[in-house]
Amino acid sequence: MFDVNRAFSLLEKISFERLGGSKEELKAAEILMEEIKKEGVEPHLEEFEVDYSEIKVAKLFVDDKEIPCTGIKMSGSTLEEGIEKDLVYIEEGLDVNLIDVEDKIVLLNGRMMLKTYKKLVEKKVAGFIALGGSVYDDLDNTDLDEMAIRKVMYENGKIPGVCIRAIHAEEIILSNPKKAKIILIQEEGKATSRNVVCEIKGSVYPNQKIALTAHYDSVRFSSGAYDNASGSVGIMELFHHFVKNPPKRTLVFIWCGSEEMGLLGSKAYCETHKEELKDFVFCLNIDMIGVVLGKEIACCTSEMALVNYIDYLGKEIGIAISAKQGVYSSDSTPFADNGVPSVSFARISPQGGAKIHSRLDVIDHLDKNSFSSSLTIMNEFIVRMDNSKVFPVSRVIPDNMKLELDYYNFRKERP
Ligand SMILES: [Zn+2]
Incomplete structure (x- = not known):
């Protein structure tokens, strides 16, 4: 099981601004790697290029x-x-x-x-x-x-x-x-961002892989405690659980960089590992959990059966969660777009609740009880999935979800 105190202490450690491609993002990656190594597992970094710009002058005059x-x-x-x-x-x-x-x-x-x-x-x-x-x-x-x-x-x-x-x-x-004047001088180039990756080999079906993803970068001005240090810590707790309780299937944990710049880490992973993606039966992504005021949701880019299953599971274990079919704007989406059925779990804050993408996203709005509820449902879910004699989710992306993916990825325009 998970340890919410351990989760919170990691959350505190990585709650600082972590822009994609920055040295702070690298620092957060190193903290995650340290945590993985404590379990005797060797993580590695997978680098990729992201856009980088330094604004030299930006001025606007109106009349x-x-x-x-x-x-x-x-x-x-x-x-x-x-x-x-x-x-x-x-x-x-x-x-x-x-x-x-x-x-x-x-x-x-x-x-x-x-x-x-x-x-x-x-x-x-x-x-x-x-x-x-x-x-x-x-x-x-x-x-x-x-x-x-x-x-x-x-x-x-x-x-x-x-x-x-x-x-x-x-x-x-x-x-x-009447008139506006813009002076904008910037130097544009590339920077390096990276995914933190580690694997626990499956004991029964090692050739069936499950991706567990969460982005660990943040936007500017934000400590990104909720979005998405929380999910990064969530995946880490699942990692700790499976180190102690070896999985039947091979679990690939990916802490994705530069999600906020357009899901760049998960896209890079899917691109680099295109051949291996056929071995992936599923992707579980976490983006924003543990918030005090909130509700648990699961967004499934999969057949409807999974939606119903999560609904029933919530009822079985007594955790309120609303599941639906859809495309979540997070790292599960590149996997789904490559044919891997996916779910994103989150604890979404209500109107007037905790905000993201600003200096207001701080740890004060998260708490251990809410973290436990988020982690419980995900832990129960993935343990059951991994334990299955036959992996229950069909490896298909239904047509309505393919269409949503086309809209999301600008291949088609929403009517
Ligand atoms: Zn996010």
Whole structure:
């Protein structure tokens, strides 16, 4: 069984900002490896490349008034003196919003989405301003978001962008602005991120493998205690359990790097181990558990039978969990996309509960009792799965889930 005190002490050790490809991420990987070695198992690191950018200058002026901003990584650079253009507020970037945007700077609601980005490249937009935070931001106790655009976007072409606070965007719109000037200078390149991997060989069906995954990176400004030091510790507890109680099937534990940059660690694993993936019968992923106010969920990218099974299991052992079929935006998804049935477990916080992806994601909102409830259901589940005489989950991804995967991976557009 698991040891919630041990889990909490590891949680404390790795709750610091761990950006994909940073030295802090490497430090967290080393702490995880130390923990694995305590059990006499030898882990290894699998490195992969991620985008890296250093913002040298990021400035925004609207009608000559300077607005605090951050540069959007991987969005390219402007001329040294910047670009000054007409400013247009394009809301969500519907076609009507984009009638007259060529060679202009656009301000949009929220983050940049792929669909909008492609349209802006097509329309030859000169620059963009994305929004972070909220119109209710307390400036002293919140951070101005840092954003990056991903390869799926910038391979269409680069548009230099900056991010501002929604509270400032509201002021800008109210001032009926005319011109905006962006100065953005950045150095773009590559950095190294890594997965921490170790294996416990199966005693009865060693050729059937189960992946147990959790990402250990965080976003900027966040200690990432809940998202997802908690899941990393969850997988570690399953590891400790199976070292003491050898599994029938081969368990491959993968602490994934750079999930927050687009599931890059799990994608790299699936790419590097493409041939071996046929031996994987299942993937169990954990992303965010142990939160005080919350509810247990299981998101199954699999046949419906698994959904029903988890529902029944919760009832059997007396833990409330809602299971559904779907695609969870986490490291289970690249496995599912490669044909490996997957489940992501989480304890999701309600409206008004603990927040992620900001400085508010701290250990104070997690507790041992909630951790126990999350860990109990996962432990009971995976022990039963591993113990099966015949692995119960069919190795198929049903058509409705294939379609969801197509939407998630931008291969098809949701109607
Ligand atoms: Zn996460």
